[in-house]
Amino acid sequence: MSLETWAGEDGVHLLYADLDLMEVAALRRALGLPTTGVETDADLVLAAVRRWGAEAADRLGGAFAFAVWDGRQQAVVAHRDPVGLRPLVYAHRPGQIVLGGDVRAVLTDPAVPDALDEDMLAAVFLDPLFQPETVGRTALRAVACLKGGHRLTVDADGAREDRTWSPEAFPRLPFRRVEEIGEALRAVLREVTAEAIADAPPGTVGTHLSSGLDSSAVTAFAAEALAERGLASPTAYSWLPAPVGPPEVDQAAVAATAERWGLPLVWAPPTADDILATLTGDATREPHVMHAPNAATLREAEVRGTRLLLSGWGGDEAASFSGRRLVTPHLLRTGRWGPVAERALRDPVEVLRRLRTYRAARRVSGPEPSFDALREGALRGEQDTFARVEWLRQATFPTLAPPPSDPHGYAAWLLRRGHLGARAGSWALTGAEVGIRTRYPLLDRRVLAVALGVPAEAWATRDRLRRRPFREALAGLVPDAVRLGGKREPSWNATLLRAQADALRRVGPMLTPAAVADRATFVDVDRLRAAVRALPVAPTPWEVVSLDGIRYLGIGALLRR
Structure with a gap:
């Protein structure tokens, strides 16, 4: 879109929207509108x-x-919700802006070049868990990703x-007891979840259910909420x-x-087919984050008429935040000895164990290595990577902000990190293909x-x-065996690992220079194929994850031809 098209135009005009608003009644009141009405989410945003x-x-x-288009600023202004639950990518060049939900949408404009961002691919092959979206980038040099909680202004x-x-x-609230916090969490989660399903036709609600606290909650x-309305239970x-x-x-x-x-x-x-579809797709263009685990759910939900899925994704970062071993050291550093002393008197063995665990973890792991450190390790042969050496040497990597050492700062860092939006945005795109929305009550701003x-x-x-406050909130709602237990996933881990290993063995013969095409410039295909062939009968999770970069090679393009 050319900015010249809108130059001199007054008023506010909607150019792009992917909306699933909550708190609509409160918004309508603030706008001076009746509590209910015919206005769409797009009308309310405008x-x-x-x-x-x-x-x-x-x-x-x-x-x-x-x-x-905001005529007052003579600018295109774009926003993404705080966590990034709906995706937004864009390509900008002087006087032009192209917006879309994913790279494929932006590339429909023939003026947008599709050259790969070699730096991002180098980062992916150094750290298979890295996602370009978390730093506001994509795998294409010309296409950027607006991060959650950010505004884009183009003029x-x-x-x-x-x-x-x-x-x-967020201000600190005057809570004095864990039980008070549990009651407050319980009240807001009831409100938010009831609103999340209020507009869903009867019989169309489903939930993700794992063995953990978040999805169970x-x-x-x-x-x-559905039982109180006399409606059918959600499908889990x-x-x-x-x-x-x-x-x-x-x-x-x-x-x-x-x-x-x-x-x-x-x-x-x-299934192995689900994982194979991800590995042979093209993560430089297509939604892929946690795509395979969710594929079977979408298939089953579609045939059963489920049109709204609720997920517990994001609970670990806030609602059920565990403190990540930071609480006791933080209290001691800040001179707040009272809570530590109280716990030490009640359970001295546990307090000492926690402090030793924290110190040991810091000694062993230390801060996460930077990409430059990973590169140096790879060049010395100490860090496994399938990236070609000459490519690694010239790559310019993003600088990742280190996590704070205080628990509140760490939780906020997790929420801003971008991984939540990377998965949610991917699921929004794949769900839309079959008419299924996903909502995340634990990431609602009220929660x-x-x-x-x-x-x-x-x-x-x-x-x-x-996670004691969250466990308190679930009393009577979630069986105590789940509410007061730890999360262990033997059947999930074994099933996923088998499917991943099977898919990798099937993808191995497809890893040819012809299939990888121009991306062989960046990746040592022979070494990658040898690693797949050498995969043990019972591989470790890291042996499987280390091969995740295959999804960025687009090898399925040859198969589709």
Whole structure:
């Protein structure tokens, strides 16, 4: 789109929108509209921008990515929700801007070059867990990704981004007891989950259900809300395999939560075909983050008429945040000895064990190595990589912000890191293909305000249990075997590892220079193929993950030809 097309135009005009707003009644009241009405989410966004201008995104709840022409600024202005639950990528050159939900949409403009970003690919092959979206990039040099909680402004002076959301700014709330926090979390989760399913037709709600606290919580609150309205229970979809014989501990936990609420339970583990489809796709263009594990769920949900899935994704970062071993050292550093002394008197062995564990972890792991450090290790032969040496030497890597050492800062860092939006954005795109939305109650801003408003000592281990406030919120809703237990996933880990190994062995013969084409310039295909062939019968998770970069090679293009 040319900026000249809009130059001199007054008013506010919607150019792009991917919207799934929450807190709509409150927004309507703030806009002076009746509580209910015929206005769409797009109408409300336009009204908000006209009313509040640059501050409009602060007034919006839920998931959104949108762009408007704002005549007051003579600029295109784009926003993405705080966590990045809806994707937005763009290509900018002087006087031009192209916007879309993913790289494929932006590339429909023939003026956008499709040259690969060699630096991002080098980063992926050095650290297979790295996602370019987390640093506002994609695998194409000309296409950028607007990060969650950021604003893009494009005018005659160029394009610039600025951060509009700071989770560090959530005020501390006057909680004194863990039980109070549990009650507050329970109340806000009830409110948010009930609203999340309020517009779904009866019988069309489903939930992701694993053996963990987060998905169990969302499932329980959804089942409770539907029961109060006299509606059918949600269908629970689990990535775990169906038990054969006595269930594993994770299968038993899933079954217990489903039985507690009388839920239909669908076992939908990912298959080797699902993983093969991801490996032979093209992650430089297509949504791919956690695509394979969710593929079976989408298939099953589509045939059963589920149109809204609720996920517990993101709970670890805030609602059920564990403190990540940072609480006791932080309290000691800041002179807040009281909570530590109280715990030490109650359970001195546990406090000492926690401190030793923290120190040992810091000694062994230390800070995560930078990409430059990984590169140096690779050049010395100490770091496995399939990137060609000459390519690695000239790559310019992103600088990643290190995590803070205080628990509140760490939680905020996790929320801003970008990995939450990378998965949610990918699922939004793949779900839209089959008419299924996914919502994330634990990442609702009302839940985050409570979760990040607690005092640091609330995250301390108590009675040898972490995440105590969240566990308190689930009393009576989630079976105690799940609520008070730890998360172990033997059946999930074994099933996923088998499927991944099977898919990798099938993809091995496809790894030819012809299939990789011009990307062989960057990757040592012979070495990569040899690593796949040498994969043990029972590989370790890291042996499998280290080969994840295959998905960026686009080898399926040859097969489709």
